[in-house]
Amino acid sequence: MIRLFDNIKTNSNKPKLRIITLGGTETVTKNMTIYECGDDIIIVDCGVGFPDSEMYGVDVVIPDFSYLLEHKEKVRGLFITHGHEDHIGAVPYLLQELNIPVYTSKLVQGFINVKLKEKKFKDISNVRFNLLNPETTEVIVGNFKVSAIRINHSVPASMAFAIKTPQGTVLHMADYKIDWTPVLDKPIDLGKIAMYGKEGVLCLMSDCLGSTAEGYTKSESALGETFNELFENAHGRQIFVTTISSNISRMYQIITSAIRHGRKVVFSGRSLEQNSTVARDLGYLQKEDSIYVSEDDISKYKQENLLYIVAGCYGQQGSSLDRLSRGEHKDIRLEKDALVIFSADPNPPGVMEDVERVMSNLTLRGAEVVYSAIQENLHVSGHGTRGDLITVASVVRPSYFIPLGGTINKMRAYRNMVKSLGFDEENVFELLEGESIVFEDGFAQKGDKISTKPVYLDGNMSDSLSPVVIKDREVLSTDGVFVVILPISKENKTLAARVEIVTRGFIYVKESRALIGKSTDVVNKVLDKYQGKIGDWNDVKFNIERSVEKFLAKETGRKPLVIVTSVNV
Numbered sequence: 001m002i003r004l005f006d007n008i009k010t011n012s013n014k015p016k017l018r019i020i021t022l023g024g025t026e027t028v029t030k031n032m033t034i035y036e037c038g039d040d041i042i043i044v045d046c047g048v049g050f051p052d053s054e055m056y057g058v059d060v061v062i063p064d065f066s067y068l069l070e071h072k073e074k075v076r077g078l079f080i081t082h083g084h085e086d087h088i089g090a091v092p093y094l095l096q097e098l099n100i101p102v103y104t105s106k107l108v109q110g111f112i113n114v115k116l117k118e119k120k121f122k123d124i125s126n127v128r129f130n131l132l133n134p135e136t137t138e139v140i141v142g143n144f145k146v147s148a149i150r151i152n153h154s155v156p157a158s159m160a161f162a163i164k165t166p167q168g169t170v171l172h173m174a175d176y177k178i179d180w181t182p183v184l185d186k187p188i189d190l191g192k193i194a195m196y197g198k199e200g201v202l203c204l205m206s207d208c209l210g211s212t213a214e215g216y217t218k219s220e221s222a223l224g225e226t227f228n229e230l231f232e233n234a235h236g237r238q239i240f241v242t243t244i245s246s247n248i249s250r251m252y253q254i255i256t257s258a259i260r261h262g263r264k265v266v267f268s269g270r271s272l273e274q275n276s277t278v279a280r281d282l283g284y285l286q287k288e289d290s291i292y293v294s295e296d297d298i299s300k301y302k303q304e305n306l307l308y309i310v311a312g313c314y315g316q317q318g319s320s321l322d323r324l325s326r327g328e329h330k331d332i333r334l335e336k337d338a339l340v341i342f343s344a345d346p347n348p349p350g351v352m353e354d355v356e357r358v359m360s361n362l363t364l365r366g367a368e369v370v371y372s373a374i375q376e377n378l379h380v381s382g383h384g385t386r387g388d389l390i391t392v393a394s395v396v397r398p399s400y401f402i403p404l405g406g407t408i409n410k411m412r413a414y415r416n417m418v419k420s421l422g423f424d425e426e427n428v429f430e431l432l433e434g435e436s437i438v439f440e441d442g443f444a445q446k447g448d449k450i451s452t453k454p455v456y457l458d459g460n461m462s463d464s465l466s467p468v469v470i471k472d473r474e475v476l477s478t479d480g481v482f483v484v485i486l487p488i489s490k491e492n493k494t495l496a497a498r499v500e501i502v503t504r505g506f507i508y509v510k511e512s513r514a515l516i517g518k519s520t521d522v523v524n525k526v527l528d529k530y531q532g533k534i535g536d537w538n539d540v541k542f543n544i545e546r547s548v549e550k551f552l553a554k555e556t557g558r559k560p561l562v563i564v565t566s567v568n569v
């Protein structure tokens with residue numbers, strides 16, 4: 001049991017404010033922040049993390065909800081800043097445990113509903129959505145008064161939150177940039193942010209991902225002309241554009257350009273189709289049916305009259321683009337002189353190899369591949385660089401800072417940047433996962449760290465994988481498996497027949513009869529200790545596993561997964 005946050009009233013009779021980061025620091029993804037004040041807790045964001053390629057069979061990593069579940073009765077609501085996976089991906093898992101109201105934009109509500117349906121969530125109609133309007137709404141939730149603030153990011157309708165607490169106001173500014181010419185949104189509401197600054201802000205929680213890059217981040221609208229030029233020059237050819245499925249502003253520009261060049265739009269990839277449908281319904285994307293063609297109907301059109309927006313810009317295995325690149329797409333055939341445009345993060349962390357593989361396959365099949373390294377203005381970041389971050393820090397002028405959404409190096413760069421603006425670096429807190437800050441009477445200090453463990457999931461709602469399972473899968477993939485089968489008599493619990501050994505992916509059995517023979521000897525030697533009587537199966541199993549593992553490591557230098565199992569005869 002995690003110690004309850006002590007709710008002793010302070011001198012000024014106001015409950016303390018505690019901010020805990022459950023994710024979104026260090027690893028960048030899996031964003032989740034807890035605000036706790038008196039008897040109330042609110043949560044900001046609830047995202048997934050993405051597994052390393054060594055995490056076999058793990059689809060997502062979610063934050064550890066233990067602390068929230070142990071303080072269930074205090075949790076008042078979930079506030080969501082924007083519709084990216086690393087901010088909303090874990091919402092279905094949280095709502096399954098805690099039926100709390102969700103405060104967010106209409107677009108995010110649409111994206112979350114898609115997820116709930118996909119996960120076969122039981123009572124979608126019972127999920128209590130409360131829509132926030134950055135122009136008007138202020139909601140009171142226990143000790144918190146929350147207002148939304150318009151900001152810019154790479155998905156429309158992104159928001160920051162001004163969270164008023166008895167200890168002061170916290171501005172929660174997750175992923176943001178300053179875009180004076182956004183495609184679908186209004187520009188960031190710097191006026192409102194400055195107004196809070198004037199009133200006095202206790203703490204600014206700020207995006208820090210771009211804190212090592214100079215200047216201002218380019219506007220999303222800088223890309224429109226690039227698509228026009230590329231499409232113009234590819235007259236008569238098949239064209240594919242790949243981008244992430246939540247980048248609705250990017251899609252809007254691609255579709256605008258497609259219409260201009262007399263092409264109809266085909267979405268290929270499930271999440272692209274689902275998200276674009278939500279965005280069309282809400283008026284973020286061009287509505288008219290006549291613009292779009294479904295994948296099933298493409299044979300009715302000439303390829304030069306279509307434009308494909310395909311999923312798989314990060315080289316995801318099995319994605320639409322991946323299948324196309326291998327000639328395995330069931331509906332679309334890549335033509336020899338096709339143009340394939342990558343309009344996405346040019347350096348996606350951890351997946352560059354996959355992107356390279358897909359690009360190579362496309363090139364080998366005769367396509368022309370265009371990407372950021374060889375073509376200007378194909379992608380702009382949704383995160384502000386130093387110019388954006390400094391502007392916000394300067395108008396807010398908070399007492400304290402907590403950088404968000406960046407590795408420790410980005411947090412440190414943010415701290416140094418803030419120091420160069422004349423702030424005291426001691427007032428910038430770099431929070432690691434599970435760490436907290438307690439605010440009391442205008443002062444802040446590090447609070448207790450709550451213990452968190454990684455929670456791995458393999459896509460299916462109900463299955464959570466323990467680190468042990470992942471370790472097993474890793475071993476299986478490299479050193480194979482070595483199974484020892486003991487036929488045990490039902491009646492007298494003794495060995496009823498010869499010990500069997502089966503191996504897969506470990507050694508070539510024919511050439512290793514000797515090794516298997518010796519392994520059998522090792523097993524028999526262990527059994528001898530029990531004098532033939534198998535009483536405590538777990539004990540026998542454990543001792544055989546350890547002995548065989550040791551023997552194989554010594555003989556072969558490898559560590560296959562050793563499984564000892566029994567059959568009753």
Ligand SMILES: [Zn+2]
Binds near residue numbers: 087
């Ligand atoms: Zn984001």
